[in-house]
Structure formats: C-alpha cells, structure tokens
Amino acid sequence: MEAGALAPRGDSGALGLRGTSRGRLADPAFRWLLTILAALILALIVFFFVFLINKATPAISKFGVFGFTFGNDWDVSRNVFGAWPLLAGTIITSTVALVIGVPIAIATALYVSELCPVRLRAPLTMLLELLAAVPSVVYGLWGVFFLIPKLRAPSQWFADTFSFLPFVGGPVAGPNYFIAGLILAIMILPIVSAISREVISTVPAEIKEGSLALGATRWEMIRMAVLPYSRAGIVGATMLGLGRAVGETIAVTLVIGNSPKIGKQLFDQGYTLAAVIANEFGEAANNKLHSAALIAAGLVLFVLTLLINGIARYIVMRGDRLRNISPTEAEIGMPTAAPLMGTGLTK
Amino acid sequence: MSTTPSSVALEPTGGRRRQTDRVMRVVLLVLTLVALVPLVLVIVKLLGSGLKALSWKFFTTDPTGSFLGDPGGIKSAILGTLEIIAVASAFSIPIGIGVALYLVEYGKAGRFASVVRYFVDVLTGVPSIVFGLFVYAALVVSKVGGSGFAGWKGALAVALLMLPVVTRSAEVVLLLVPDDLREAALALGAPRWKVVWRVVLPTAKPGLITGSLLAIARGAGETAPLLFTAAIVQGTTYNLNARMNSLPAQIFADVGQAQDRLVTRAWGAALTLVTMILILNIVARLYSRRSRLS
Numbered sequence: 052m053e054a055g056a057l058a059p060r061g062d063s064g065a066l067g068l069r070g071t072s073r074g075r076l077a078d079p080a081f082r083w084l085l086t087i088l089a090a091l092i093l094a095l096i097v098f099f100f101v102f103l104i105n106k107a108t109p110a111i112s113k114f115g116v117f118g119f120t121f122g123n124d125w126d127v128s129r130n131v132f133g134a135w136p137l138l139a140g141t142i143i144t145s146t147v148a149l150v151i152g153v154p155i156a157i158a159t160a161l162y163v164s165e166l167c168p169v170r171l172r173a174p175l176t177m178l179l180e181l182l183a184a185v186p187s188v189v190y191g192l193w194g195v196f197f198l199i200p201k202l203r204a205p206s207q208w209f210a211d212t213f214s215f216l217p218f219v220g221g222p223v224a225g226p227n228y229f230i231a232g233l234i235l236a237i238m239i240l241p242i243v244s245a246i247s248r249e250v251i252s253t254v255p256a257e258i259k260e261g262s263l264a265l266g267a268t269r270w271e272m273i274r275m276a277v278l279p280y281s282r283a284g285i286v287g288a289t290m291l292g293l294g295r296a297v298g299e300t301i302a303v304t305l306v307i308g309n310s311p312k313i314g315k316q317l318f319d320q321g322y323t324l325a326a327v328i329a330n331e332f333g334e335a336a337n338n339k340l341h342s343a344a345l346i347a348a349g350l351v352l353f354v355l356t357l358l359i360n361g362i363a364r365y366i367v368m369r370g371d372r373l374r375n376i377s378p379t380e381a382e383i384g385m386p387t388a389a390p391l392m393g394t395g396l397t398k
Numbered sequence: 399m400s401t402t403p404s405s406v407a408l409e410p411t412g413g414r415r416r417q418t419d420r421v422m423r424v425v426l427l428v429l430t431l432v433a434l435v436p437l438v439l440v441i442v443k444l445l446g447s448g449l450k451a452l453s454w455k456f457f458t459t460d461p462t463g464s465f466l467g468d469p470g471g472i473k474s475a476i477l478g479t480l481e482i483i484a485v486a487s488a489f490s491i492p493i494g495i496g497v498a499l500y501l502v503e504y505g506k507a508g509r510f511a512s513v514v515r516y517f518v519d520v521l522t523g524v525p526s527i528v529f530g531l532f533v534y535a536a537l538v539v540s541k542v543g544g545s546g547f548a549g550w551k552g553a554l555a556v557a558l559l560m561l562p563v564v565t566r567s568a569e570v571v572l573l574l575v576p577d578d579l580r581e582a583a584l585a586l587g588a589p590r591w592k593v594v595w596r597v598v599l600p601t602a603k604p605g606l607i608t609g610s611l612l613a614i615a616r617g618a619g620e621t622a623p624l625l626f627t628a629a630i631v632q633g634t635t636y637n638l639n640a641r642m643n644s645l646p647a648q649i650f651a652d653v654g655q656a657q658d659r660l661v662t663r664a665w666g667a668a669l670t671l672v673t674m675i676l677i678l679n680i681v682a683r684l685y686s687r688r689s690r691l692s
Contacts, residue, residue, distance in 0.1 A: 195653055360522075
C-alpha cells in the first residue's frame with residue numbers, strides 16, 4: 052500500500068525518462084544549487100565573525116582584549132568600558148541556573164524514562180516540552196509581576212537566616228541575581244531534561260535487566276547501571292543548558308536590575324552581557340565607542356557560547372559515539388522518527 | 399517483574415535498601431512535580447491577568463501610545479508578528495531544507511558535509527541577541543534599503559535563528575527515507591533531482607512540515623533580535639521596509655512602562671502570543687500523527 056502511495060502520480064512520462072539534453076543539465080545544476088546553499092552557511096558564519104570583530108575594533112583597540120573582557124568598570128558617562136561586571140553577572144546567573152535546574156532536569160528524565168507508568172510517559176514529556184514553548188519575554192513578564200513580589204519576603208528570610216554562608220546576607224533587592232538565575236533554571240530545564248532522556252533511553256536493556264536480576268532495587272539499578280552509562284551524555288546536556296543560559300536575554304534583562312556594578316551577594320542587582328546589549332544599544336547609536344563596546348560584549352558572549360557548546364558537543368559525542376545521539380535533535384524538540392512511524396518506512 | 403525476587407539472600411542490610419529505594423522513588427517523583435510547578439504558575443497567571451485584557455477591540459485597534467486614557471489594542475503587533483514570521487519562513491525554510499538535502503543526498507559523511515553540519519550546530523548555539531546585533535550592525539546602522547529599522551531586517555534576524563532548526567530537523571527526517579525508494583527510482587532511470595523532487599521530498603513531507611512548524615514556533619517568540627532590527631512602533635504597517643511592531647517587542651515595551659493599563663495589555667499580548675505558539679506546536683504534532691494514519 053505504501054509503495055503505491057509513494058509512486059509519482061501520472062504516467063511514467065512524468066518521470067522524464069526520455070533523457071533530453073536539458074534533463075542531463077538539470078542534474079548537475081541541482082547538485083550545485085544545493086552545494087552553494089550549504090557553502091552559504093559557512094560563508095555566513097565566517098562573515099558574521101569577521102564583521103563583528105571589525106565593528107568591535109574601536110573598543111578592543113582602546114582597552115585591549117584583556118582590558119575589555121576583565122576590566123571591572125563599565126561607565127557609559129565616562130566612556131570607560133570594561134566588561135567584567137557583565138561577565139560576572141552572566142557567570143553568577145548561569146551558575147544559579149545550573150545548580151537549581153540541572154538536578155531537577157535529571158530527576159525528571161530519570162522519572163519519565165525509568166519509573167513512571169508507561170501511560171504517563173507521553174503526557175509528562177509533553178508537559179515538560181511545554182515549558183520550552185513559553186517565550187522568553189513571557190517568562191520575564193511573569194518574573195517581574197509574580198516572582199519578584201512573591202519571593203521578596205522568603206529571600207529576605209533566607210538571607211537573614213543563612214547569612215553565615217558566603218554571598219548571602221544583607222538587604223534583598225527587588226530584581227536580583229537569584230531571580231534571574233531561577234528563571235534561567237526554568238528555561239534550561241526542558242532542554243537538559245530532553246537530552247538527558249534521550250541519553251538515558253540508550254542504556255541497553257540488558258544492563259538494566261542484569262542489575263535487576265542480580266537483586267538490585269530500581270534505585271540501585273539507576274545509580275549503578277543507568278547513571279554511570281549515561282554520565283557523559285548528561286554532562287553534555289548540562290553544558291548545552293549552560294550555553295542556553297549564558298545567551299538568554301530578555302527574561303534576564305527584565306529581572307536582573309541592570310546595575311553595572313558587581314553585586315556583593317546573591318540577592319543584589321546586577322547585569323549580564325546579553326542584558327547590557329539589549330538595554331543600551333539605543334543610547335549607543337550616537338556614541339561610536341559605546342556601540343563598539345556593546346558589539347565587543349556581543350563578541351565575548353558569542354565566543355563564550357561557542358566554547359561551551361563546543362565542549363558540550365565534544366562530551367556528548369565522545370560518550371555516545373557508538374550510540375548515535377545528536378544533541379541538536381533533542382534540543383530542537385524534533386520528535387525523532389515520529390513523523391514516519393507507522394508509515395512502513397522506518398525499518 | 400518489578401517485584402524483587404532477591405529479598406531472601408541478597409539483602410543483608412535488611413529493609414534498608416528497600417527503604418532507600420522507596421525514598422528515592424518519591425524524591426524523583428517530587429522533583430518531577432516541582433519541574434511542572436512553574437508551568438502551572440505561568441499558565442494560571444497568564445490566564446488570570448491576560449483574559450481580562452481580551453476583547454474584540456483589543457485585537458482590532460492599534461496601540462495609541464497615549465499616556466492617559468485608552469492605551470489601545472495590539473492589532474499592529476499581531477499583524478507585525480505574522481508578517482515577520484512569514485518573511486522569515488520564506489527565507490529559512492527553503493534554504494534550511496536545501497542544506498539538509500545537500501547533507502543527506504550529496505554530502506553524506508564527506509569532509510565538506512561534516513564541516514557544514516558542524517557549523518549548523520554552531521548556529522544552533524548562537525544566542526538570539528547576537529543575531530540581532532549582527533543584523534543591527536550590518537543592515538540597520540548603515541540604513542541599507544533607505545531606512546534604519548525595518549520589518550524585513552527583523553525577519554532576517556529571525557530567519558538566521560530558524561535556519562539551523564529547520565536544517566537539523568529536516569536532516570533527521572530525510573535520513574529516514576529508505577534508500578530502497580531512491581534506488582528504485584534511479585533504477586527506473588529518473589535523474590537525481592527528480593528522485594529528490596518526486597520521491598524523497600513527498601515521502602518526507604509530513605516530517606518536514608512538523609520540523610518547519612516547530613522552527614516557526616521558536617522564531618515567533620523571540621524578542622531580542624527584533625528590538626534591534628524591526629524596533630517598536632504603534633501603527634500597523636504592511637511596508638516591510640518600515641519599522642514594524644511585533645507581539646514580543648510590544649510586551650517588552652509595555653513591561654518597561656510600569657503603568658497598570660499597559661501591563662494589562664502586556665498580559666493580553668502575552669496570552670495571545672503563547673496561544674499562537676501552542677497552536678503551532680499542536681498542529682505540528684497533529685500533522686506528524688495524521689501522516690501516520692494515511
């Protein structure tokens with residue numbers, strides 16, 4: 052039935068079997084068209100990189116690569132641009148996001164693939180993917196009008212009670228690093244969870260059944276068979292989540308307070324690389340050095356995400372070379388193989 | 399099978415292992431529920447605050463921009479988002495599928511194809527704001543096309559963002575088309591391009607549509623690149639070379655105003671945007687399911 056459905060409609064003449072000279076030219080032309088499209092992607096990225104470096108040059112030549120990246124002074128009014136307060140904010144919020152988001156994401160992945168009733172698997176997966184469908188700006192809106200007012204009192208209590216911890220204590224600012232990190236944790240959760248699920252699903256059934264047969268409980272099976280086998284993939288998933296957290300802009304811009312000084316503690320206002328670009332590009336239009344500095348900040352962000360994603364992909368691929376996982380597929384939420392399932396086309 | 403037959407010989411520590419097992423199962427369940435808490439909270443708040451804003455007038459009037467009195471609706475934002483997404487899709491979907499076809503049909507595991515694949519992965523990881531910054535610096539500052547901010551520039555930034563998503567999802571689907579079909583068509587004497595056009599693409603169509611819709615859903619919610627490129631404006635425009643409003647940009651602008659009426663509009667716009675994205679997601683999944691039946 053499938054074969055019939057797939058055959059081209061119309062008579063065989065429609066397949067163009069007569070081999071005209073035009074037809075013979077069409078084939079290489081088609082091949083070249085596609086090759087050019089592929090080459091276009093390479094050209095685009097190279098152009099992208101060179102162009103951004105070129106535009107950032109005024110700031111980089113004035114402060115130096117090191118001076119710009121690690122200079123602890125971002126002051127538009129004095130025309131001094133050192134991106135360390137922004138970079139620090141990016142690092143702090145991403146760390147908070149990982150600390151909160153990753154354990155929960157891994158727990159959901161383990162629960163969905165190893166523990167939950169089969170009937171619940173699909174709906175739970177769908178709900179987790181819904182988290183990724185909410186746009187960044189909506190999370191920001193929710194953060195401003197729900198999270199900030201609701202979390203103020205509990206944060207203050209936490210800061211007072213645990214003031215002996217490093218980076219905790221003192222007055223809680225409305226918008227702060229912690230809120231930004233919390234929102235980022237929610238935003239990276241679906242990606243980390245999806246890739247972890249994908250990785251965990253490749254653990255061979257023999258290993259799991261073997262450990263159960265030896266008398267392990269479910270949890271012991273997870274701890275001694277599933278987790279060691281999928282560790283590399285989960286680390287890679289975490290890194291990809293980190294890449295996402297570092298580049299996230301609008302939600303963070305709305306809840307971080309936008310203060311270009313490094314906060315002393317977790318509940319202080321701050322700034323991130325992405326947020327500074329979103330906020331200041333408007334006023335920078337008439338200031339060459341300022342706009343160059345913003346583009347340089349974008350470049351730092353770009354290089355940072357390149358590094359993180361490169362490492363992540365390397366880890367996932369190395370851990371899973373034989374298991375054939377593409378992190379990108381889980382990341383884009385593509386229901387792998389699903390579109391063709393049941394059509395008789397999947398082997 | 400789930401009953402452990404080991405309780406006699408293999409459990410020297412008595413019930414402790416059982417206990418740990420039970421505790422950890424509960425911990426994993428609780429953490430999974432915790433993960434869903436924000437989803438519930440966002441949806442409840444979105445409905446609670448957003449539904450109030452919705453009315454026929456809300457969808458049919460432009461924002462007025464007046465600080466007192468009627469703030470107007472979100473017509474220009476909805477139409478702007480639709481226009482930007484349409485143009486972005488017109489760029490990114492054909493190119494993305496084309497690149498995927500190259501990778502699957504011609505490039506295969508060759509060196510050039512591996513490099514292209516790697517660079518597509520790199521594009522997936524680039525933050526959306528960097529795309530916006532790039533288009534801003536390349537096209538907006540230099541006023542390419544006569545105007546600074548323009549709808550088509552915003553669409554281009556969104557297209558850059560969608561491109562890797564379309565490419566990778568298309569590649570996954572195209573790889574699933576069995577080689578037997580290609581070989582059968584080639585054996586009948588069909589030229590390569592016709593095999594692709596008449597056999598490979600129709601077979602992969604449902605999956606390609608699913609992937610494209612998911613890419614559109616991703617692109618529709620992006621704010622950062624639009625702020626730099628299409629900017630924010632009140633009126634509706636069909637001129638792609640003029641500033642163009644969009645739902646995410648409108649929400650962002652309204653939040654910054656901290657006025658109750660504008661914040662209400664922001665919630666209404668957010669509800670509209672999330673509904674649009676959800677519909678795209680559902681249609682994408684239904685489409686892939688429908689093909690399963692036919």
